[in-house]
Amino acid sequence: MPEFRQNFITNEWVIVAPERAKRPDQFAKDREKKPKRLEHDASCPFCPGNEDKTPPATLTFGEGKNWQLRVVPNKFAAVNTALLPTRRSVGKFLSADGFGIAEVIVENPLHNEMLSTMPVKVVRDVLAAYKNRYAAISKNEHVDLITIFKNHGEKAGTSLEHPHSQIIATPIIPPHVRYLMQRALLYHDTYGVCPYCVMLEEELAQKDRIVFEGEYFIVFCHFASRTPFETRIVPRRHYSRFDGITDGELDELAVILRMMLRKLYVGLNDPDYNFMISSSPISEGDLHYDHWRLVIVPKLTTLAGFEIGSGIFINIMPPEDCAKFLREVNAD
Amino acid sequence: MPEFRQNFITNEWVIVAPERAKRPDQFAKDREKKPKRLEHDASCPFCPGNEDKTPPATLTFGEGKNWQLRVVPNKFAAVNTALLPTRRSVGKFLSADGFGIAEVIVENPLHNEMLSTMPVKVVRDVLAAYKNRYAAISKNEHVDLITIFKNHGEKAGTSLEHPHSQIIATPIIPPHVRYLMQRALLYHDTYGVCPYCVMLEEELAQKDRIVFEGEYFIVFCHFASRTPFETRIVPRRHYSRFDGITDGELDELAVILRMMLRKLYVGLNDPDYNFMISSSPISEGDLHYDHWRLVIVPKLTTLAGFEIGSGIFINIMPPEDCAKFLREVNAD
Numbered sequence: 197m198p199e200f201r202q203n204f205i206t207n208e209w210v211i212v213a214p215e216r217a218k219r220p221d222q223f224a225k226d227r228e229k230k231p232k233r234l235e236h237d238a239s240c241p242f243c244p245g246n247e248d249k250t251p252p253a254t255l256t257f258g259e260g261k262n263w264q265l266r267v268v269p270n271k272f273a274a275v276n277t278a279l280l281p282t283r284r285s286v287g288k289f290l291s292a293d294g295f296g297i298a299e300v301i302v303e304n305p306l307h308n309e310m311l312s313t314m315p316v317k318v319v320r321d322v323l324a325a326y327k328n329r330y331a332a333i334s335k336n337e338h339v340d341l342i343t344i345f346k347n348h349g350e351k352a353g354t355s356l357e358h359p360h361s362q363i364i365a366t367p368i369i370p371p372h373v374r375y376l377m378q379r380a381l382l383y384h385d386t387y388g389v390c391p392y393c394v395m396l397e398e399e400l401a402q403k404d405r406i407v408f409e410g411e412y413f414i415v416f417c418h419f420a421s422r423t424p425f426e427t428r429i430v431p432r433r434h435y436s437r438f439d440g441i442t443d444g445e446l447d448e449l450a451v452i453l454r455m456m457l458r459k460l461y462v463g464l465n466d467p468d469y470n471f472m473i474s475s476s477p478i479s480e481g482d483l484h485y486d487h488w489r490l491v492i493v494p495k496l497t498t499l500a501g502f503e504i505g506s507g508i509f510i511n512i513m514p515p516e517d518c519a520k521f522l523r524e525v526n527a528d
Numbered sequence: 529m530p531e532f533r534q535n536f537i538t539n540e541w542v543i544v545a546p547e548r549a550k551r552p553d554q555f556a557k558d559r560e561k562k563p564k565r566l567e568h569d570a571s572c573p574f575c576p577g578n579e580d581k582t583p584p585a586t587l588t589f590g591e592g593k594n595w596q597l598r599v600v601p602n603k604f605a606a607v608n609t610a611l612l613p614t615r616r617s618v619g620k621f622l623s624a625d626g627f628g629i630a631e632v633i634v635e636n637p638l639h640n641e642m643l644s645t646m647p648v649k650v651v652r653d654v655l656a657a658y659k660n661r662y663a664a665i666s667k668n669e670h671v672d673l674i675t676i677f678k679n680h681g682e683k684a685g686t687s688l689e690h691p692h693s694q695i696i697a698t699p700i701i702p703p704h705v706r707y708l709m710q711r712a713l714l715y716h717d718t719y720g721v722c723p724y725c726v727m728l729e730e731e732l733a734q735k736d737r738i739v740f741e742g743e744y745f746i747v748f749c750h751f752a753s754r755t756p757f758e759t760r761i762v763p764r765r766h767y768s769r770f771d772g773i774t775d776g777e778l779d780e781l782a783v784i785l786r787m788m789l790r791k792l793y794v795g796l797n798d799p800d801y802n803f804m805i806s807s808s809p810i811s812e813g814d815l816h817y818d819h820w821r822l823v824i825v826p827k828l829t830t831l832a833g834f835e836i837g838s839g840i841f842i843n844i845m846p847p848e849d850c851a852k853f854l855r856e857v858n859a860d
Contacts, residue, residue, distance in 0.1 A: 197608065198625075199624070201618075202621065208704065276529070281532065288536065288726065288730045290533070292532040296543075341838060346833060366838070366840065472834075472836055498683065501684070506702060508702050
């Protein structure tokens with residue numbers, strides 16, 4: 197029976213329509229694992245030996261030619277550090293020069309590995325690089341929103357195979373983000389607690405959408421998930437900015453993120469996916485009503501006209517079934 | 529130089545980043561036109577002779593076996609007319625049974641034609657069927673939002689080849705739609721005019737994003753377009769509900785919609801696309817601050833982590849260039 201479900205934070209509705217569902221493993225059957233590529237590609241700008249094909253690194257782990265991870269400014273960035281975001285009228289419309297900071301985290305020297313197939317130490321380094329660059333970039337006086345994300349595979353919007361993630365910092369808080377924050381603020385005004393903390397407690401109480409309970413992090417497919425296997429990794433501790441993460445939390449997040457990506461790789465045959473870290477705007481410090489989170493969205497379905505027009509997503513796979521499947525996939 | 533641009537209605541920002549741009553015709557070069565299929569497919573539920581594979585039609589144009597267009601309930605609907613949308617608590621979360629009406633408009637008996645390759649009369653019939661079903665469905669006491677849309681091609685979310693569009697009616701106004709309406713209402717409260725009318729006038733005054741000026745409709749790629757070749761067809765006359773369209777307007781809309789889809793077919797080699805008709809909620813009648821519109825979104829780029837996380841779209845093709853290209857494509 198189809199069911200409308202409301203997102204606890206945004207009040208956005210999704211339709212969970214299991215009549216149209218595939219079994220979880222059918223999402224895997226539609227696809228073969230991508231062929232194994234070579235360890236090194238001489239034409240890849242992120243492979244060792246081609247360091248001069250990128251702008252100078254803003255952060256390097258490892259020594260000289262034996263680097264283990266590099267962060268470099270994005271050569272083909274959609275934003276530009278040389279501009280200023282002053283608003284300007286174009287008739288009745290509004291624009292601003294495209295100031296922003298865009299960096300690429302080259303996760304590893306190997307061209308053909310992925311976060312899901314690399315040792316935990318590599319994932320730990322990647323997360324530490326996120327924190328390091330987040331903290332450094334947040335010192336720029338014009339930066340307000342910092343988005344950390346990864347596009348894995350063509351359907352997720354990348355054509356570069358070498359494992360990498362990205363950071364884009366903008367001077368602008370878009371309505372998409374402000375709307376979420378205002379909903380959370382009103383909830384806090386009303387109930388005196390962070391709605392993300394409440395959502396986490398409620399998911400823990402209902403239990404059937406929980407994928408994993410760590411010491412510091414909970415993994416779940418939330419009640420009103422918009423797409424199959426959409427998964428959140430949320431810290432138990434309340435804090436709103438990603439760079440507040442402790443060393444112990446980084447250790448556990450590395451293990452959990454690798455495990456979740458590995459479950460997708462093994463259980464769904466290496467699907468394309470995006471993940472994003474949502475964190476509070478820089479100008480507002482640590483907020484009592486906001487709560488950072490990492491969201492993984494596998495690209496298994498297509499956005500169609502109904503979703504674009506109405507904003508209501510049709511999810512053919514109940515999050516309870518997704519969580520059960522993910523719990524049971526052996527990712528060792 | 530990259531530029532932030534703000535959507536006049538939603539205040540949402542996009543980054544127009546022409547440094548990363550392809551030339552418009554390169555979007556065509558990436559793709560070949562789909563191979564011509566057979567006129568009739570015995571296994572297609574929408575082809576003549578298979579009328580018993582769909583539920584009984586709610587509207588038919590033409591006589592008996594010589595039907596020209598059929599509207600049928602969607603056999604695999606994500607919503608169900610037998611339910612009621614009463615809200616129900618699931619712990620702290622909210623759900624409702626999935627009431628809704630979902631119909632498919634089978635646009636033509638021919639399996640292998642498209643709106644862009646069929647005569648204007650067929651497109652006129654399709655639009656008349658939209659109006660007829662919109663008006664009929666709006667009489668259902670539980671219906672509030674009616675979304676008319678078309679998914680053309682796999683990347684747009686359809687696997688059925690036979691030319692068809694869809695209507696989904698829901699009892700719920702989602703925040704996505706309400707937010708747009710509230711922005712428009714506040715604008716009207718402030719300036720005493722419909723913001724969509726103002727946007728139309730401003731686009732006409734700036735001129736370089738106008739694709740076509742008809743007697744009743746204007747076609748343009750708006751200032752803050754999120755994706756390349758996103759195109760709006762908007763009535764000059766102010767009214768907020770699609771079913772207020774007159775016969776003369778229907779005549780012109782058929783010519784214009786076919787022309788625009790033909791320009792995509794010819795100029796960009798038959799890209800996958802969605803189009804959606806956005807129209808006011810049923811329960812609120814005709815609104816002085818809302819304005820229906822038809823939006824065409826070709827699927828030429830991929831939603832990536834930055835867009836999902838921040839809500840800021842990066843558009844690599846300035847709408848001025850898209851409008852110029854579309855003006856110049858010969859679609860005769």
